[in-house]
Amino acid sequence: MEITLTCSECGSGINFAPVKGADSVQCHICETKNSVTFNEEILHGNVCECPNCGRQDFYKQKDFNRKIGVVLFVIASILAIWTYGISLIVLYIFDFLLYKKIGDVVACYKCNTLFRKVANIESIHPFDHEMNDRIIYADHDFKGQAPSH
Ligand SMILES: [Zn+2]
Numbered sequence: 650m651e652i653t654l655t656c657s658e659c660g661s662g663i664n665f666a667p668v669k670g671a672d673s674v675q676c677h678i679c680e681t682k683n684s685v686t687f688n689e690e691i692l693h694g695n696v697c698e699c700p701n702c703g704r705q706d707f708y709k710q711k712d713f714n715r716k717i718g719v720v721l722f723v724i725a726s727i728l729a730i731w732t733y734g735i736s737l738i739v740l741y742i743f744d745f746l747l748y749k750k751i752g753d754v755v756a757c758y759k760c761n762t763l764f765r766k767v768a769n770i771e772s773i774h775p776f777d778h779e780m781n782d783r784i785i786y787a788d789h790d791f792k793g794q795a796p797s798h
């Protein structure tokens with residue numbers, strides 16, 4: 650498993666793998682030590698409890714860089730004027746192929762810590778707006794139980 654933590658001090662991404670017994674990871678940029686807790690589950694590649702904030706609410710999404718997607722769309726839209734829209738079709742096919750190739754990434758609702766190569770990916774639900782709003786704005790703790798509709 651690969652974990653990407655956001656440094657509490659400078660906001661940089663810190664990439665690391667869970668190590669048994671470790672209680673902090675150091676930021677490569679500002680050298681701040683961010684405290685983490687690794688339980689048995691996470692050492693086995695299962696995301697159950699966030700090593701950073703201790704919450705149990707996660708969502709999965711495609712590991713796709715949205716900024717690149719937007720830039721490509723803008724370029725294709727401009728080119729579409731001269732290519733009679735063909736560039737948009739090319740982008741669409743490209744997007745589709747790319748989308749199939751990228752894996753899922755699991756994220757913590759509370760602190761946005763990212764997890765890649767997750768073993769229990771099938772048990773993680775997609776992003777839920779209601780959960781996100783309640784966790785971010787009302788600090789609600791679902792304890793891993795998604796609200797039933
Ligand atoms: Zn930092």
Ligand SMILES: [Zn+2]
Nearest residue numbers: 699702757760
């Ligand atoms: Zn977290």
